[in-house]
Amino acid sequence: MRRTVKAFRTSKGKRLVYLTAYDYPSARLAERAGVDAILVGDSLGMVVLGYPSTVPVTLEEMLHHTKAARRGAPETFLVADLPYLAYATLDRALFAAERLLKEGGADAVKLEGGEEVAEIVQGLTRAGVPVLGHMGLTPQTASLLGGYKLQGKRPEEAERILRGALALEAAGAYGVVLEMVPALLAKEITERLAVHTVGIGAGPHTDAQVLVFHDVLGLYGEFQPRFVKRYLEGERLFLEALGQYVREVREGVFPGQEHSF
Structure with a gap:
């Protein structure tokens, strides 16, 4: 039976498994493997569509892949990324979320950023849209962060990430992804938040883990981040x-x- 947002809100401390999936066959395999949630990430731009980053991904592309993943995994909680600039304003965020939930079949949306997007998150949740936050390395704005590298090493960076995670929780996010941050920082944030955290390159102390389907199965040979474990070549x-x-x-x-x- 498909999990609900309430189930995720009461899952603090449990070891949950997220996995990306971008189409019918990958989502079908993820569901059969028993994952707790599927993320239709805008990382599909790189591993499926061949873009150099996540920035070019459009709402129509996200909608196309969300629909396919839902058909492949009808019984699994499904989160869809809001693509770059789709949540620059609350009106745009609501429009994008409506399409992904109503047409795409997603159960929730994910967006990147902390304090600067808290008002958007609050507006979405007030409208009844479940939101998963995302702190640390935020790929849509990686160029502003100095590239795809560890975030939160310096005290001021760590404080910004912690404040952002707390702001997302206060705005109504049902959980927060922590990407490429030191394990001890992820542990502190996980202990401070009442909602669950989802780690990717954030060590073993988060409530859940997420990896990219193609990384887990060794299907994306161009680059293998240190935090990825390949379970198949x-x-x-x-x-x-x-x-x-x-x-x-x-x-x-x-x-x-x-x-x-």
């Missing part, structure tokens, strides 16, 4: 299988008698 296995298919067709081995009518 999928790219190598896929290339071996595809290479065998190519050879068998060229050598006349496939299709054989058993594949013919």
Whole structure:
């Protein structure tokens, strides 16, 4: 049975599992594996669409992939990212959230930022939109943070991230993602918040963990962050299988008698 926002609000301290999924087959596998929540992240821009960052991803692209993931995982809690600038104002955020929830079938939306987006989060939650926050490394604005690198090493950075997480909770967010922050900072934030935290590159002390589907299965070979654990060398296995298919067709081995009518 699909989890509810209330279930996540009362899950503090439990070890929850989030996983990204961007289409029908990946979401179907995630649901069958038993994850607690699926994130249709705008990281699809890089691992599925081939963009250099998450910035080019549009609302229409997010909607397209959210619909597909929902069809693949009808019984799993589904969170969809609000793409870059889709929440620059409350009106834009409400428009984007309405489409992702009503048309896409998402259960909640995620947005990046702390104190600077707290008013937007408050407006969304007042309208009945469940919101997952996101602090630490925020990929949509990574260039402002100096690139894809650890955040919160300096005391002033750590204080900004802590204040942001507290502001998101106060604004009504049902949880907060902590990306690429020191483990001890993530531990402190997790202990300070009543809502659950979701770590990615944030150590073992968060309430939940999230990884990218393609990273877990080794399907995205361009770059492997330190915090990723590959559970399968999928790219190598896929290339071996595809290479065998190519050879068998060229050598006349496939299709054989058993594949013919």
